[in-house]
Every structure is written in structure tokens, then in C-alpha cells.
Amino acid sequence: MTPHELDDSHIAAALARMWDEYDPVPDDLADRIILGLALDQFEVELLTLIEADHSAAGARSVLDADDSPTLTFSNGEITVMVALSPRPDQQVRIDGWVEPAGGGRVEIRYPDGVEADADVDADGRFVVDGLSHGLIRLKYTDHTDHSVAAPPFEV
Numbered sequence: 113m114t115p116h117e118l119d120d121s122h123i124a125a126a127l128a129r130m131w132d133e134y135d136p137v138p139d140d141l142a143d144r145i146i147l148g149l150a151l152d153q154f155e156v157e158l159l160t161l162i163e164a165d166h167s168a169a170g171a172r173s174v175l176d177a178d179d180s181p182t183l184t185f186s187n188g189e190i191t192v193m194v195a196l197s198p199r200p201d202q203q204v205r206i207d208g209w210v211e212p213a214g215g216g217r218v219e220i221r222y223p224d225g226v227e228a229d230a231d232v233d234a235d236g237r238f239v240v241d242g243l244s245h246g247l248i249r250l251k252y253t254d255h256t257d258h259s260v261a262a263p264p265f266e267v
């Protein structure tokens with residue numbers, strides 16, 4: 113090797129090309145970081161994804177008219193289940209249930225700051241309709257102002 117080939121900038125460029133080819137940065141990494149940082153502002157407990165039924169969706173990441181995956185999040189005390197339903201106008205409806213029931217509010221947040229919200233009724237049911245496809249974070253606040261949040265997921 114010549115001294116020119118051992119130059120740090122050439123080595124760094126070669127490593128960058130190798131990582132770009134074999135382990136590229138995920139397209140949604142910046143969005144996931146933004147949502148993660150937004151969660152810090154919530155000061156809430158994080159729920160864990162405990163079940164994902166994508167039987168209709170298969171391996172696709174985009175919902176079509178026949179898809180209706182369900183996701184279940186829990187922290188052992190609070191469980192939030194959501195069913196994602198695509199609409200003909202390319203938007204998504206979320207039907208959700210919270211256990212234990214008792215009312216409250218859900219907030220949906222996108223990385224760009226767009227938000228949607230809905231009341232949770234006394235039976236634990238909520239609906240958020242007309243959502244755009246993309247990465248979201250769901251936060252639930254119960255009637256005592258205790259809040260929990262699901263990790264980011266795609267709608």
C-alpha cells in the first residue's frame with residue numbers, strides 16, 4: 113500500500129461505502145429518534161409490545177384494504193390493544209381498547225409534530241380515524257392523569 117492509500121480519509125471513506133452497502137441506515141431512523149425524544153417530554157411509562165397479529169398483512173409494511181393487524185402493548189398493569197384498519201381514501205382508522213377500563217384520553221403523535229387525539233370511554237374503547245400512513249407514537253392518559261406510551265409503530 114502506498115502512503116496515499118493509508119490516509120485516514122480514504123480509509124474512512126472505504127469503511128463508509130462498506131457499511132452503506134452491507135448495513136445501511138434504516139430509512140425511518142430519524143423519525144424513530146424524533147419520536148423517542150418526544151417521549152422524554154411526556155415523562156410516561158413505556159409499554160411493551162406483547163403481541164402483534166399481522167396474519168392478514170403478511171410481510172408487507174403498507175396496509176391494504178384486506179389488512180387489519182392488531183397490536184397489544186402492556187406494562188403488566190395497563191394493556192392497550194389497537195386494530196389498524198385501512199380506509200379506501202388511503203388513511204387509517206385505529207380501534208382501540210384499554211384495560212383496566214375507566215376512561216381517559218389517547219394522543220397520537222407523528223415525527224413531524226402532527227397530532228390526533230380521542231376520548232377513551234368508560235368501557236375502555238376509543239377510535240382515532242383519518243390517520244395518515246406513517247410512524248406514530250400512542251400515549252394513553254387515564255382519568256387519574258397517569259400516562260403510558262407505546263413504542264413507535266407504523267400505521
